[in-house]
Amino acid sequence: MTKPERPLPLDPAQPAAFHWHDATTPLTRAGSGDLLALRDAIRAGEEFSVTPDGISPVVGGTAGYLRIRSGGTTGPAKTIRRTHCSWIASFEVNRDHLGLGLTDVYGILGRPVHSLALYAIVEAAHVGADIVDLAGLRPAHQAAGLADRGTTVLYATPTQLRLLARVGRELPTLRHVLCGGGRMGQDLRHEVQRLAPNATVTEFYGAAETSFIAWSDGAGPEGSVGPAYPGVEIRIDPPGADLGTIWVKSPYLFEGYAEGESPDTQWHEGFVTVGEAGHLAEDGSLSIAGRKNRMVTIADQNVFPEDIELFFLSHQGVTHAAVLPRRDQNRGTVLVALIDALPENMTVDDLLRASRQRFVPLVAPRRIFVAEDFPVTTSGKPDLARATHLIEARE
Template sequence: MSDSLFHWHPACRLLEPQTPDDVLDALCAALRDGAGFTIGETGLARLPEEQGILQSRSSGTTGGAKAIRRTHGSWIASFRVNAEVLGVTPADVYGVLGAPVHSLALYAIAEAAWLGADLLCLHAQRPARQAEALRDAGATLLYATPTQLRLLCEAGQALPDLRHILCGGGRMPEGLRARIAQLCPNAALREFYGAAETSFIAWGDAGTPEGAVGRAYPGVEIRIDAPAGEVGEIWVRSPYLFEGYAEGSSADTRWRDGFVTVGEMGRLDGEGCLAVAGRRSRMVTIADRNVFPEDIEALLLAEPGVRHCAVMPRADPRRGVHLVAVIAGPCDGDTAERLLALCRGAFGPLAAPRRVIGLADFPLTASGKPDLRQIAARLEAGE
């Protein structure tokens, strides 16, 4: 197997059910040819003069659109790691819940194709149908975000054949691990942390302490730009890093001495476990206290009925800023007061959101994350 080019292992089968999808078809063809390509919401285009290059386009959750450029080899290196650590063989069946334009799903599809596992792409299916398809195909390995896993759990379908679940793209709400364990009793759940620019940074297992995502992924070096045990910016050096932005830029992303940061904050404990606090650009200071909206979002997302949530800053003439929580769907007075009381109990009256707002058409990015720019614009417009 080449270390520098994607390929389609002869043992890999694209399983039913598949919904007709031009982007997925083009991606599979590019993987078969080892072609360089760029992929995003508008589709896939080959890069005929740049074999071995992948450019994934991001609409951006908080900033402008970017094209993240990396080599095929930067992902192939982690394919080999996962095959060894997880024991992946052509007998495995990968379940992928996200669309191929989302970097997590794109990675999972490329990994399955390269390692020869069968592949079940379910992004066009409802959660209940996804659960049925995973059961019927005997899926053994699943890549998903916390939101996708929550929706899958709501379907209530037992998935005893799953032996590995890799969860990334956000924090895991309280209680989700227990729900997954009930429906997938034979699966080892590995929460991991990374970014489209860095790929894997850290991952955990059953022994990871509460509140931490895990230890450094094999081959990764993590540094925190703060005294030991304190919260600081996360810097990473590894074989899996991107080359740079082919289009656009990010003020959060910076290079220094071979390390890169994407503006995330966190801390390392004495055992090397990484806890992620949130994005530096989203952190707000209220009454001389640094508050990460991601902490509040994780608390609210653990509540039944809260499918999507974004905690947003609003100007405050007395304190400079206060927070509001925006959730998907309707929100009556009783629900709002219950959620606010929950936040006040966990974070205190100053850091807790001042209001809860329900949006019937909650804006999401292509990757299924809250579109913070759109939500901010709608708050400004007074919705």
Template structure:
């Protein structure tokens, strides 16, 4: 981390990967400073994001103003620098002169102890990491003012537990990606199921298959000063540009007040008996029903219907049996969207980014099917 801060102070272009931090060669004719970092790779091999440093610095200024960030803060990050959320939190804290508390690799109880000891004021964390943290039986942390949660769906149960563990904190659930940075963020007035209204400076356009704006579910396109420049390594067929607008292949809708509802990723959408099904919707329902943020829904091939869904759940309240849960899913979601099996496990295999490792989970489910 000290090496990263030294490169920032030297105004160097930077490459951050799982192997470490290094200066990045850039053409002498290009005055811009760049940052290369990896995506989390939940569904496959990580890709290398190329962005100008100013694209993040612009949002540092927004957050500094809205959240009151300063050198008096202590910012805690829970992933490695190879994870874009942890890297963003580290660089934003350094930009404002705040102390940086790296907690990757520690057990949740020790993370809580470190937060208390260091009087952490700002957390950059995924829903799964927050759920594990708030499941601990420990005194409330009074010092924390803001919790920025990104990288997945946030269940009401985890939000409630976070309010108990961090009673003085404002919980900010935001939606975005390594390619887009912030797209939207939620507040106390955000309706249930929404990821909030557009982040300052961002324009969101929902378009149908023909490219026309729609008030129905469509592809999410974003215009923003915080977008990446392209991939320095790897590619994604879902990532496309239309002028200044960018899509990463996710679908959603906007309500009349401008609140964004994300349905899921096009690449994860599957067809079951000619019906389009989004595993993210089922994950959200199971997370809310069982009070956990550790849920993965996986599609397996099915000769008759095209696909069948298998759910894997960790850290849930064990008062509901698999049979009862499947009955509830069929009643609420319908027979086609309901999982065929639910596996309860102690913990999901996780990536360093704090997200479920869908590739490893799929291999495990296929082996147990």
């Protein structure tokens, strides 16, 4: 893989551009060792790595760089290397577009090993906001912390928001909710807007390798993740196709993998793709179909399991869902689903019938399995490999 040839908006040798509000006030939970270690690593200016074991310097590293782990949803986790500047550039965009600053309070729901939490922590520090560390707490305690501390900005995954919605506590001080790491869907957007009536709810699309690609306040076409994020250029290959590979070019891209690799990640003339397919409308709105390596063909129809997963997740009580292909002697390939719970007042047969009404019967999952111990990655996303093994064992 060839590194992109592109100018950086800021000098990567100047990690001091990360400004912490204060050495003591951002840390609101006792024992926030990860946050202290992160602050010290940034101030030291050396290349550092964020892993499940903590934050540590990279021996022989280069100042102004950091390493983070990918989610590992569809395969082994990879170590992503990027410049501080690739994030600082987006901090400045968000500060200007969202009006972020010294009076804000960021709620952090995950540990820094989760790339979304890490991004939120460092953005808060950069704009001078306070940080409320709620990682590791149960959703009810997280909701209480967000409300009691007067949190104004929240970065969260759809799963985290579903769990907060299930608690049902109103969060009137929130003025920005930014959802990334998976599809939000209109049902969840409405739930979040109900809980945070004074907030602008922004769904953004991106990846650990690309950072922001597109974002939406929900005003665009249904199913769209909005227009390109400021500074991002999006291309679809083949050009003009109803469905094609998404390529992006921006100041926010990663430099490469320090560990591991992905055949789906490719560079070309400064553009990068992580192997996702979508459609770019004439008005610039981007719609995401899903990962190309997850697409299956059933009855001569291309199917993206992500669409069916979002259908299951739209039901109250379902927090995790994975739809996976299985070999079938008669049909070649069929889909099966694994969910963490059944919706209230519904049986497995009820949910199967509902999915067949929503999708073509041949496309809808043939079977649904329920697993309270639903397998997830360290970032809280479905672990598809372990989900496959669990389905095999159930079958």
